[in-house]
Amino acid sequence: MWQQRLADLVTACHWIGSKGWAPATGGNMSVRQDPQWCWLSESGRDKGSLTTDDFLQVDIATLQAPSGRIPSAETGLHTLVYRLFPEANAVLHVHTPNATVLSRLETGPQLNLSGYEMQKSLSGQTSHLDTVPVAIFDNDQDIAALAQRIEHWSETHPLRYGFLLRGHGLTCWGKDVSEARRHLEGLEFLFECELKLRSFGTQ
Ligand SMILES: CSCCC(=O)C(=O)COP(=O)(O)O
Numbered sequence: 001m002w003q004q005r006l007a008d009l010v011t012a013c014h015w016i017g018s019k020g021w022a023p024a025t026g027g028n029m030s031v032r033q034d035p036q037w038c039w040l041s042e043s044g045r046d047k048g049s050l051t052t053d054d055f056l057q058v059d060i061a062t063l064q065a066p067s068g069r070i071p072s073a074e075t076g077l078h079t080l081v082y083r084l085f086p087e088a089n090a091v092l093h094v095h096t097p098n099a100t101v102l103s104r105l106e107t108g109p110q111l112n113l114s115g116y117e118m119q120k121s122l123s124g125q126t127s128h129l130d131t132v133p134v135a136i137f138d139n140d141q142d143i144a145a146l147a148q149r150i151e152h153w154s155e156t157h158p159l160r161y162g163f164l165l166r167g168h169g170l171t172c173w174g175k176d177v178s179e180a181r182r183h184l185e186g187l188e189f190l191f192e193c194e195l196k197l198r199s200f201g202t203q
């Protein structure tokens, strides 16, 4: 089961690389093995050319990697998603120009997406008339502190599909790799539309 999930994730990483969504060594990806363990990309790798050997088993509660190798610097954000959302089994973090720029243009704590048919690419969304909030958190090199802020926010606000890190990128998830990919592609399309709208002075 999780072995197939990891194989699907490697395919997703190659797709992300081909899209240019993980430039240089940016981005990180993971899948859940079971309630205790997940598999995270090794820190500092080119995420567009990963193989299954480049993923490290990580304890979701303690962030320890038994291999002794160094998992992603953003491990604490992946494990946060797995702790908060038991139904999440795959997490994708990308550095797309659209997510990076839009998260700086929008200075408030969330981006509200409304009026787009492509909102329906997000699980459970059935109408362009609804508003989909996407939280934006100020970036932080202290990932533990950032994870704490995100957890605190989630106690009083809906946190679905993903969140933006200001000037940094998008972290999104799904019940499997396929759903996480759909959320990533859907959100990325919506961010691009929103940026274009704003460039015309329209919101
Ligand atoms: C130039 S990438 C800066 C670190 C980052 O934001 C990222 O997504 C990659 O970090 P990792 O440790 O997962 O390689």
Ligand SMILES: [Zn+2]
Pocket: 026, 027, 028, 074, 093, 094, 095, 168, 169
């Ligand atoms: Zn990053």
